[in-house]
Amino acid sequence: MQVLDGKIASQSVKEQLRQEVSQLMAEGKRAPHLAAILVGSNGASETYVANKVKSCAEIGFESTLVRLEETVSEEALLNTIQNLNNDAGIDGILVQLPLPKHISEQKVIETIHPDKDVDGFHPNSVGKLVQGLETFVPATPYGIMLMLEHFNISTKGKHAVVIGRSNIVGRPMSVLLSSNHAYGNCTVTICHSHTANLKEICLQGDIIVAALGRPEFVKADMVKPGAVIIDVGITRVNDATAKKGYRIKGDVAYNEVATVAGAITPVPGGVGLMTIAGLMKNTLVAYKRRIS
Numbered sequence: 001m002q003v004l005d006g007k008i009a010s011q012s013v014k015e016q017l018r019q020e021v022s023q024l025m026a027e028g029k030r031a032p033h034l035a036a037i038l039v040g041s042n043g044a045s046e047t048y049v050a051n052k053v054k055s056c057a058e059i060g061f062e063s064t065l066v067r068l069e070e071t072v073s074e075e076a077l078l079n080t081i082q083n084l085n086n087d088a089g090i091d092g093i094l095v096q097l098p099l100p101k102h103i104s105e106q107k108v109i110e111t112i113h114p115d116k117d118v119d120g121f122h123p124n125s126v127g128k129l130v131q132g133l134e135t136f137v138p139a140t141p142y143g144i145m146l147m148l149e150h151f152n153i154s155t156k157g158k159h160a161v162v163i164g165r166s167n168i169v170g171r172p173m174s175v176l177l178s179s180n181h182a183y184g185n186c187t188v189t190i191c192h193s194h195t196a197n198l199k200e201i202c203l204q205g206d207i208i209v210a211a212l213g214r215p216e217f218v219k220a221d222m223v224k225p226g227a228v229i230i231d232v233g234i235t236r237v238n239d240a241t242a243k244k245g246y247r248i249k250g251d252v253a254y255n256e257v258a259t260v261a262g263a264i265t266p267v268p269g270g271v272g273l274m275t276i277a278g279l280m281k282n283t284l285v286a287y288k289r290r291i292s
């Protein structure tokens with residue numbers, strides 16, 4: 001059984017980016033610049049944004065973190081995005097999700113200029129992805145593809161079962177795995193809350209991507225021996241015995257599934273770290289398009 005270690009794979013991607021940025025700096029170019037907007041102070045979002053800012057510094061990107069109150073109006077948030085759209089020094093913009101209920105995520109996503117849409121959530125980016133055109137790929141599915149590539153996991157002709165149909169992970173993941181490229185060419189089944197016979201479908205999967213947000217949902221008896229298990233789940237579950245008062249759980253019951261699987265991503269230390277690597281790659285692409 002192979003552990004698909006996100007720390008190793010993400011470090012490798014980030015090191016390549018670091019070298020590329022260092023070369024650009026040596027040529028006298030400015031650094032790529034990512035702007036992140038964080039609304040409110042949700043603990044998990046704080047951690048993820050902090051990890052993004054830290055990764056920018058490691059690679060040699062500039063970053064700007066814009067913090068807005070939980071009570072900020074939708075209009076004020078949209079104006080903040082417009083200002084960043086118009087700022088020639090900013091290459092990529094992301095708004096950390098989820099947002100407070102009074103703000104429309106869709107409006108926010110559509111306000112980010114497609115050229116700076118490093119999260120790949122804008123309908124322009126999604127449409128291009130579906131048509132197989134070059135675009136920003138949402139960071140988590142992109143990170144998973146980078147992980148498959150890093151560990152040279154063969155996908156051609158395999159049956160991939162994607163559990164979850166979110167715009168951020170499940171849907172784009174199904175598109176990428178079914179597309180005609182080196183780590184695609186799978187036959188994909190996408191499952192959701194209304195799927196009948198989920199266990200039987202999972203048992204047919206050579207690859208399972210679990211992205212439904214339910215801790216330890218995928219059990220050993222749902223997994224075909226030797227399958228590749230990609231766990232996207234990252235839920236904080238209260239645990240008074242843990243140092244931080246919570247434990248991070250994936251959507252896969254790791255200990256039991258690891259006894260059946262051929263390869264598996266850990267949580268933490270798996271897909272979450274690759275999400276950041278994917279975002280960093282998108283930011284460099286946005287920057288290169290803008291300076292050329």
Ligand SMILES: Nc1nc2c(c(=O)[nH]1)N[C@@H](CN(C=O)c1ccc(C(=O)N[C@@H](CCC(=O)O)C(=O)O)cc1)CN2
Pocket residue numbers: 044047048049051094095096097098119138139140168234248267268269270271272273275276
């Ligand atoms: N604007 C966006 N919002 C959200 C996205 C996204 O891609 N863009 N995805 C998720 C959260 N996410 C990215 O922001 C994310 C998740 C996890 C991690 C990460 O570093 N995970 C670590 C553990 C961190 C911890 O201690 O909690 C790991 O898995 O080892 C980074 C980013 C929703 N929102």
